[in-house]
Amino acid sequence: MKELSLHILDIAQNSIKAAATLIEIEINENTNSNVLSISIKDNGNGMEEEMLQKVTDPFFTTRIVRNVGLGIPLLKIAAERCNGFFVIKSSIRIGTEVKAVFEYNHIDRAPLGRMGDTMMVLLNNSEKFEIYYKHIYNGGEFVFDTVEIKNILDDVDITSPDVLLWIKDYIRENIDDLKKHMHLE
Ligand SMILES: Nc1ncnc2c1ncn2[C@@H]1O[C@H](COP(=O)(O)OP(=O)(O)O)[C@@H](O)[C@H]1O
């Protein structure tokens, strides 16, 4: 079982490869409606309709050699296995949006994992793009926006190891606090 944060890493790395300058990640956990949804939206190069059909099918080109990886089909399979669903939309030169929805307490639903680590890996190379990450838990939310962080950092490089480690802890602490707080409501 792969942690959902690793799926998110895979999908957001596709956005980086597609030359996106903005990646919007939204995770919405609702224990009352028993839903966990993940949405990753970018303003990158996008895909043609034909490509879009191919990328969601893990068995496509099994007769030859699959020249694309399995990041997208693996997330689709994971969501569908948990009574959820998967949607991908894309337009050339406009961008791509991936959405995966899971039944929150499904026995096969992988844990979310460490979003701080995922963000650290993504930001390791983030001079050319911004990430807007919103995490909602039972209606309460935490937002991490690299535009804001870069403003605060001023001349300090967001990709410097000290900053990345701080970001990792900052995200972990804020999500832990969000969950604690929203449980008490
Ligand atoms: N956000 C995106 N924007 C443009 N093209 C994408 C995007 N995500 C995926 N693709 C295309 O779909 C292909 C399959 O993606 P994926 O399943 O993650 O495998 P991999 O990244 O290993 O090739 C990519 O190689 C790329 O051509």
Ligand SMILES: [Mg+2]
């Ligand atoms: Mg990929």
